[in-house]
Amino acid sequence: MNTPNIARNGHAGSPGTDTTRDVSLSETPSLIAASKVNGTNVYNRAGDSIGSIYDVMLDKRTGRVDYAIMSFGGFLGMGEHYHPLPWNALRFDDRQNGYIVDIDIDRLKEGPSFATSATPDWSDGLYGRRVDDYYGVTPATARR
Amino acid sequence: MNTPNIARNGHAGSPGTDTTRDVSLSETPSLIAASKVNGTNVYNRAGDSIGSIYDVMLDKRTGRVDYAIMSFGGFLGMGEHYHPLPWNALRFDDRQNGYIVDIDIDRLKEGPSFATSATPDWSDGLYGRRVDDYYGVTPATARR
DSSP states (O other), rough: OOOOTEEEEEEETTTTOHHHHHTTTBBOSSSSEEEHHOOEEEEOSSSSSEEEEEEEEETTOOOBBBEEEETTTSTTOOOEEEEEEEEEGEEETTTTTTEEEOOHHHHHHHHSSTTTTTTOTTTSSHHHHHHHHTTOOHHHHOOO | OOOTTTTGOTTSSSSOOOHHHHHHOOOSSSSSEHHHTTTTTEOOOSSOOEEEEEEEETTTTOOOOOEEEEETSSSSSOOSSEEEEEGEEEETTTTTTEEEOOHHHHHHHHHSEETSSSOOOOTTSHHHHHHHHHHOOOHHHHHO
């Protein structure tokens, strides 16, 4: 696991001390704090690092992660674009302490993505379905 | 929804511009970015604000939130303590755009909690089971 997100762990109203950080950095073999999942490395099947988790989209009611938003920034010459993937497309790998995405790079490159200047509108479910359709997975709403 | 966590949304390697924030602040009626769920208000059944979400503990493999860690800081004179609750104890309320916890304040006060200087060890599952047992819910590992 890389640690680029440490700077994000200063909670509002906290003094930003090391002890405060310890709370946010909670991670065990099975659990991870939401404040830490962002920044987790993503690898291809061959074990090459291809990016990292930029954020995850949670269903507010069920508490399930529906989509992981990958950042390829600095990788593959793809610039600062964000690629949402259905959560089911990620598999946690204990050895590398990161996620494996077994999807061809070219397919990822051509998949739904957005720049910070043009964030998608998730509100009507259409964008999520576009992501599901592109990767050929069962829609998140049907997985519940 | 309050917005104390805006300061946490500067992603590593990003310039911390407003457009970058827009990505992290993604929220729809059904989805919320993990980077935004922290800070969401928590109410009691009567609609009084009793605290906020400090963090959520995700199962790395299933992508399910097992525990929400509530902060009562500034509320109820409980100081800066963090109270983990089984996710099932929270119910999202559209009207208030926050979570309702229908548990007596005294019971919450006396429940498992920790200060920043003494974070729990979640790694062996015992702490999580203690939380489950206290609130009388099915253990997270059995809910999957």
